[in-house]
Amino acid sequence: MADVTSVQVIANGPRNLVVRVTDVSDGTGLAAMKIVDARAGAFSVGGEVPGGNLKVRRITYDVHGMVARLQWEAAAPVDLATLSGFGHLDFRRFQGLAAPGAAGVTGSILLMTMGAGVGSTATIVLEMTKGVPQA
DSSP states (O other), X not given: OOOEEEEEEEEEOSXXXXXXXXXXXXXXXXXXXXEEOTTOGGGOBTTBOOGGGOEEEEEEEEEEEEEEEXXXXXXXXXXXXXXXXXXXXXXGGGTOEEOOOOTTOOSOEEEEEESOOEEEEEEEEEEEEOOSOOO
């Protein structure tokens, strides 16, 4: 068996992108699962994809029985946030967290779980801005 994970796009407008990720673990956990593909055509604005221009403005989470680790995809993934319990991280005050200038950074976001037991759950909502020129 494997974890049951779903990624749902809540909003995908010319500026904002909101994604909800849920995971119910069977105890195996997740390793570097791409939950936001910043190079996907589905998220393009005027033919341009957000890529490294994607910014995370807010993270709301409810993680029980495990630790959820969000990372920016790059040649060597770069940590974005480590989540456990419930709460929110608000980066709107300074216009959001941008993808770092690391080698090979794509702007995509990966999810890894640690210490997951059978029945552990995670729900994560990412509110982002695309940072591409508006049409």
